[in-house]
Amino acid sequence: xxxxxxxxxxxxxxxxxxxxxxxxxxxxxxxxxxxxxxxxxxxxxxxxxxxxxxxxxxxxxxxxxxxxxxxxxxxxxxxxxxxxxxxxxxxxxxxxxxxxxxxxxxxxxxxxxxxxxxxxxxxxxxxxxxxxxxxxxxxxxxxxxxxxxxxxxxxxxxxxxxxxxxxxxxxxxxxxxxxxxxxxxxxxxxxxxxxxxxxxxxxxxxxxxxxxxxxxxxxxxxxxxxxxxxxxxxxxxxxxxxxxxxxxxxxxxxxxxx
Amino acid sequence: xxxxxxxxxxxxxxxxxxxxxxxxxxxxxxxxxxxxxxxxxxxxxxxxxxxxxxxxxxxxxxxxxxxxxxxxxxxxxxx
Numbered sequence: 001x002x003x004x005x006x007x008x009x010x011x012x013x014x015x016x017x018x019x020x021x022x023x024x025x026x027x028x029x030x031x032x033x034x035x036x037x038x039x040x041x042x043x044x045x046x047x048x049x050x051x052x053x054x055x056x057x058x059x060x061x062x063x064x065x066x067x068x069x070x071x072x073x074x075x076x077x078x079x080x081x082x083x084x085x086x087x088x089x090x091x092x093x094x095x096x097x098x099x100x101x102x103x104x105x106x107x108x109x110x111x112x113x114x115x116x117x118x119x120x121x122x123x124x125x126x127x128x129x130x131x132x133x134x135x136x137x138x139x140x141x142x143x144x145x146x147x148x149x150x151x152x153x154x155x156x157x158x159x160x161x162x163x164x165x166x167x168x169x170x171x172x173x174x175x176x177x178x179x180x181x182x183x184x185x186x187x188x189x190x191x192x193x194x195x196x197x198x199x200x201x202x203x204x205x206x207x208x209x210x211x212x213x214x215x216x217x218x219x220x221x222x223x224x225x226x227x228x229x230x231x232x233x234x235x236x237x238x239x240x241x242x243x244x245x246x247x248x249x250x251x252x253x254x255x256x257x258x
Numbered sequence: 259x260x261x262x263x264x265x266x267x268x269x270x271x272x273x274x275x276x277x278x279x280x281x282x283x284x285x286x287x288x289x290x291x292x293x294x295x296x297x298x299x300x301x302x303x304x305x306x307x308x309x310x311x312x313x314x315x316x317x318x319x320x321x322x323x324x325x326x327x328x329x330x331x332x333x334x335x336x337x
Contacts, residue, residue, distance in 0.1 A: 032319050033262065033298065034280070034287040067323060172331075179331055180287075182319070248287075249260070249279030249298060 014201035032182025036171035054194035107146025123194030142201030207257035277304035
């Protein structure tokens, strides 16, 4: 049996040992007008906690439009500090900005009216000497879709010192209803580590998997900071108590990743 | 089915938030010069919106997403 599991992990990847007992029932539906979701989670939690470990943001999305909208973002109403992960003209875009310094990554197509898993992985975060660099990568369905870009770590360090509002899903910032997402979002998670590609690929191959359960190639459950299943509620399933709130009529329905 | 109504910013104080889907005055979306916002409801029209022009979801999104209109917001992506 052990041999079979080993072969499965190495040759049949992406692999989960079992379809763990989770029945994904609902996703979050945003109307593209002003619906959004307030996470009650500050990005400072991941920016300040252990920068050398990086972090990962991942979710399934099925957009009705792919113009310019925010999938998950943190921003202040100026250019002094932003951490955004968004759709820009049909492509993924990440922008990290602090004061007058910024890092930007754009790449990875976003499909209209299709479910796919989109992930941002921040890794190789240095100690903040100014000579270190932060790497940003975009993944679609667990596959690295563009060459990794880097930016000077001082940008990241400065951002960690700026007071940012709670992370908002589907809008530009907490309390903002502009540049809103239009469509469905499911399985939104943040890990306080750079999740390995094999782990993301395993989750992408099994969209109903419970991220709090390690299985097969997926072994990152211990690093979950936030996890919204959107199963007809706004609860955080990570165990960290970041229960969110639907805003302006955001709702849940049974259109699910498959 | 949702129905959308654009109102003047000066009318926000008259919104009965128990009758619309918006969460509060703090979560409303305004146009670029801050003079207009909108609310949405399902079912019967709340009385405080009587006489106002109504829009379907596709109609309101066409207004909001018009790049030449006064609801579209540019995002600064310069590094």
